[in-house]
Amino acid sequence: MANEKKLVEAITSMDEDFAQWYTDVVKKAELTDYSSVRGCMILRPAGYAIWENIQKELDRRFKEIGVENVYMPLFIPESLLQKEKDHVEGFAPEVAWVTQGGLDPLPERLCVRPTSETLFCDLYSNIIHSYRDLPKVYNQWCSVVRWEKTTRPFLRSMEFLWQEGHTAHATAEEAEERTIQMLNVYADFCEQVLAIPMIKGRKTDKEKFAGAEATYTIEALMHDGKALQSGTSHNFGDGFAKAFGVQYTDANNKLQYVHQTSWGMSTRIIGAIIMVHGDDSGLVLPPRIAPTQVMIIPINQKKEGVLEKAQEIKAALSEKFTVKLDDSNKNPGWKFSEQEMRGIPVRIEIGPKDIEAGQAVIVRRDNREKTVVSLDNITEAVGEILEKMQADMLAKATAHRDANTHEAHNWEEFTDILTRKQGFIKAMWCGDRACEEAIKDETGATTRCMPFEQEHLSDVCVHCGKPAKTMVYFGKAY
């Protein structure tokens, strides 16, 4: 019973201490564990299964649009990392260095990949010769390492899992098209599968990726009003190609540089799922990403026929859904709490009286809505409830995001929102980096993105009063 108790102990309330609530959920839902390596997390079965589902669905979407998977080395020689100036400046301070192999010191240090642009450029310079070899649209699923000082499960860790796509194209237009295409794949995936609405836009020069000409981002709003950068897509132009000599002969036999992109989504997105949908009972998983969609919990399971009926229901539902049956000897109340803590989308309660009446009770995890359904059409009923729940979760997250998105027309409104409210602030900006940095220094709010959907809120910059160039989403961010 000690083990049962641990799982269903009350967790910290979200409103009381959101950070502690997050830590509690991650731990009690058994998503991760701490390891003996500072800042590296262990993904336990419940956490890794979410990542597997994310992989499966994203990978399917990638392959539909011509992405091919590869695997590149874990290590990058120091000399290779240094070939692109901006890139090495951005990453060198936060990489891990291998200096010894076996019993011997290495002639050249190797960094453990923080990202693999340099390796892909190196490969592309070897295998791209003619315009017939283009485009190359490669991706890899792997882990990367960044030497972070403070870490939190999923949100920031020294090692994390991700996918990184790296492409090479004949023209600048095609590279830009692919950059935007992949951003849209991420945004659609997040909305349709994770039930998280995204703001799509471009990062300012200050916030863009080291070595990129343009970085595009999708930004989500967490329950506590803080923003989370959830996926990025970069257009490198021909900068990396020039640094690494990635050239091809075009149809007129002229030597040209390729144009490159890269794009990534990581286990960080699991942090978003937790912080957008979770509640004081634990995790709430959208049906389309939940590793277990249905938990059957028998009531009075020692009564004759109850477990048999529960198993029968499980067998029937398993053809369409992922289903578990909790026939352990814990009492139903414990089982309900465990199912809720783990975020399993629906539970089915089935006891002697239900069986007699030819029915079962379905309870939604998100709003605890109960539906009594006939056993005759339970599969259809579960399907409908899961679809409804998926849609409602996106609607709820969107309503929360919209209710916490504010317009600031001047600096007084801007600081007032930061003091008395939470969430995104839409405001006009002059485009000047010094002004952007001043806003951050004074308030802690950063530019999240220059959204594709622009609005004209004012003629002047919200901070400095100079002519406005663009509308920006500001926010405090993870």
Added chain:
Amino acid sequence: MANEKKLVEAITSMDEDFAQWYTDVVKKAELTDYSSVRGCMILRPAGYAIWENIQKELDRRFKEIGVENVYMPLFIPESLLQKEKDHVEGFAPEVAWVTQGGLDPLPERLCVRPTSETLFCDLYSNIIHSYRDLPKVYNQWCSVVRWEKTTRPFLRSMEFLWQEGHTAHATAEEAEERTIQMLNVYADFCEQVLAIPMIKGRKTDKEKFAGAEATYTIEALMHDGKALQSGTSHNFGDGFAKAFGVQYTDANNKLQYVHQTSWGMSTRIIGAIIMVHGDDSGLVLPPRIAPTQVMIIPINQKKEGVLEKAQEIKAALSEKFTVKLDDSNKNPGWKFSEQEMRGIPVRIEIGPKDIEAGQAVIVRRDNREKTVVSLDNITEAVGEILEKMQADMLAKATAHRDANTHEAHNWEEFTDILTRKQGFIKAMWCGDRACEEAIKDETGATTRCMPFEQEHLSDVCVHCGKPAKTMVYFGKAY
């Protein structure tokens, strides 16, 4: 045309120089590429797609028998690696060491995982408390690093991809059962999916895994008569549990040590696929593992209606198989050679005369057998041909293995076989490690395994003449 030519240039003949043939196939079929990091390989799309299929099929088989996937850190602190004496002695000489993180030297060196027993023990000591927490049957898909001096694509590289399963059980019996169960999963997978027959057996103490009580192995015979260890499963008893303090309270509230196992299969198995099935035209992939199963090659494709019909066939076949259509402007001969080099199981030739006759020509990759089939039932015909090819490939590999398995009843026969033949040698052995080492020193042949299927070939050891304990498969190995 330069690119076409490169792919279909003649490769070295297997019989002339098997090692060079292997290197040629790996390169020309575009499975791997060399990287800027000595000894690390790049898995290109054609190579990685084979690994993805291996993963998908093995993972499905794992999950059917209760395996749960997790992800553990890439790094192991030196102090953790040192907790189990035999284990650290086995691995410390061949690991990569991270000594610097960001701009600072580390207080303790971290090794890049060569295998993760120590990390799993550390986790298990934290999450296993009671017999109710057992068994734990975890697995991870990841890359590992071993600082090898000489490397070859797939067969031996500094970094390789694999899965490593790590389990903890209440009893020794259950651990042994799981060890054998997983060995059988590997053997069945190799036979049924990869068409490679396996000898199952136990490793001698000299050849067992560092820290294991018993190591079981599956051994395959390559086309050149050398053996390849293709998967291993280890029973650790309670040795690691004692070193790491992995204990649980049993039903009587008594503290007990768990019993552990680990088991792994790696990208090395792709080397086996190449060396068992390949021929002088390149790769030959068994239909059940081939990323592309059917290549449609139009003949006279500029003639009206040919490409349309080819596309029609592709659409129909795609419902059951993975199909590609080569409609590039290369001539059919080039396309045939490319399809053969890449090992695509069947090609379909379709030209104006075929269309007129309502038929197509199907050519098997393994034996070039041609079948003319009616377009009306082409899907069934392709299915039957692929099934037949899969079965024939296993039969052929088994016949080759059996024809190259010899019995040695005395030392003269043993050395004679090694001089004049190739393959496995079955012989009796005394069980003495010194004798085993002498055989290796004198001949280069090692004990591959003590097979589960024992035969009594003689009363005495083939080398020293002392009483025989067991029959052993000997062989020269990759």
